[in-house]
Amino acid sequence: MNPRSPEALASGIRRGERLALARGITLVESERPQDWPLAEALLTALLEAGERAHRIGISGVPGAGKSSLVETLGLHLVEGCGRRVAVLAIDPSSTVSGGSLLGDKSRMHLLAQHPSAYVRPSPNAAHLGGVARRTREAARLCSAAGYDLVLIETVGVGQAEIEVAGMVDFFLVLALAGAGDELQGIKRGILELADAVAVNKADGPNRAPAEAYAAMLAGALHTLRPLEDPPPKVLAVSAHSGHGIAELWTEVEARLASRRASGEFEARRRLQRRAWFQAEVGLALERALRSSPRALELRAALEQQVEAGQASAGAAARRLLESLLPGAVPGGGGPGGSGLELVP
Numbered sequence: 001m002n003p004r005s006p007e008a009l010a011s012g013i014r015r016g017e018r019l020a021l022a023r024g025i026t027l028v029e030s031e032r033p034q035d036w037p038l039a040e041a042l043l044t045a046l047l048e049a050g051e052r053a054h055r056i057g058i059s060g061v062p063g064a065g066k067s068s069l070v071e072t073l074g075l076h077l078v079e080g081c082g083r084r085v086a087v088l089a090i091d092p093s094s095t096v097s098g099g100s101l102l103g104d105k106s107r108m109h110l111l112a113q114h115p116s117a118y119v120r121p122s123p124n125a126a127h128l129g130g131v132a133r134r135t136r137e138a139a140r141l142c143s144a145a146g147y148d149l150v151l152i153e154t155v156g157v158g159q160a161e162i163e164v165a166g167m168v169d170f171f172l173v174l175a176l177a178g179a180g181d182e183l184q185g186i187k188r189g190i191l192e193l194a195d196a197v198a199v200n201k202a203d204g205p206n207r208a209p210a211e212a213y214a215a216m217l218a219g220a221l222h223t224l225r226p227l228e229d230p231p232p233k234v235l236a237v238s239a240h241s242g243h244g245i246a247e248l249w250t251e252v253e254a255r256l257a258s259r260r261a262s263g264e265f266e267a268r269r270r271l272q273r274r275a276w277f278q279a280e281v282g283l284a285l286e287r288a289l290r291s292s293p294r295a296l297e298l299r300a301a302l303e304q305q306v307e308a309g310q311a312s313a314g315a316a317a318r319r320l321l322e323s324l325l326p327g328a329v330p331g332g333g334g335p336g337g338s339g340l341e342l343v344p
Contacts, residue, residue: 053143060174086142
C-alpha cells in the first residue's frame with residue numbers, strides 16, 4: 001500500500017504515528033486541486049474516530065507570550081497531568097512573498113521534544129480569523145491520533161482574529177499589564193467571547209501590576225457580561241515561573257465539566273459542525289470558480305469591466321455565480337436578474 005494514500009495515512013494516524021499525522025495535516029492543508037479528493041477521503045476514513053479531544057483556543061495581544069504560555073501549560077499537562085497534547089500554532093504569512101517563519105517549534109523546543117506532545121506550526125496563508133484555513137481538519141486528525149487535548153495558538157489579537165472561538169471548547173485570551181486599557185489592549189469583541197483571561201508575565205517586579213490589571217479586567221468583564229454565571233475568570237499567571245498555571249488549568253477543567261453536565265458542550269459542538277459545513281460550501285464554490293475554464297474566462301472579462309467602471313462589483317459577482325448556478329442567484333444575470341452582459 002502506498003504509505004501516502006488516504007487509507008495508509010488513516011491507519012497510521014489511528015496508531016498514533018507522528019509521521020503519518022504530519023503527512024495527513026500536510027495533505028488536508030494542501031491547496032493543490034489533485035490533493036483535495038485525497039484529503040476528503042482521509043477525513044472520511046477517520047470519521048469513526050470521532051472528536052474525543054478537547055480543543056482549547058489561545059489568543060492574545062502581541063508580545064503577551066502566547067508561545068511561552070502554551071509551552072509551560074503543555075508541559076504541565078503532559079508531565080503533571082499525564083495528558084497527550086497537540087499544539088497547532090498559527091503563524092502569519094507575508095502578504096508580499098506568501099512565506100511564514102513557522103518558528104513556534106523552536107520557541108516550544110522542550111514541549112516539541114516531549115514524547116506525549118506534538119507541535120505543528122502552520123501558516124495562515126493570509127486567511128483572516130487568526131487561524132489557518134484548515135485548522136479544524138488538523139485538530140480532527142490530532143484527535144484521531146490519540147491526543148486528548150489540542151491547543152490552538154492563534155496569530156494574535158485584532159478585530160478579525162476571533163474565528164478560533166467558533167471551533168474550540170474553551171477560549172483563553174492572554175493580556176499584558178501596561179498594554180493599554182481593558183478595551184483597547186484587548187479588543188472588546190475578544191473580551192465578549194473569552195471563557196477566561198490570563199494576564200501573563202506576573203513574576204518579579206511585574207507581579208503586583210499584573211495582579212492589579214487582572215482585577216481591573218475582571219471588573220470590565222463584569223460590566224460587559226453582567227448576566228453570565230459564572231463570569232469568565234481573570235487570572236494573573238507567569239509562563240516563566242509557572243505561577244498560576246495549575247490554577248488556570250483547574251478553571252479550564254471546571255468550565256468544561258460544567259458544560260458537559262448541562263449539555264452545552266455537545267450543543268456547541270453541533271453548532272461548530274454546522275459552521276464548518278457552511279464554510280466548506282463557500283470554499284467549494286470558490287474552488288469551482290477557479291477550476292471551471294468557462295468561469296475563469298468570464299471572471300477575467302468581468303474583472304476588466306469592473307476595473308474600467310463599466311459594471312458594479314456586486315452585479316459582476318452575481319453574473320459570475322449565475323454562470324455556475326443558473327437561476328439560483330437572486331439578482332443574477334438570468335430572467336429578472338441584473339441584466340449584466342459581457343462587453344465585447
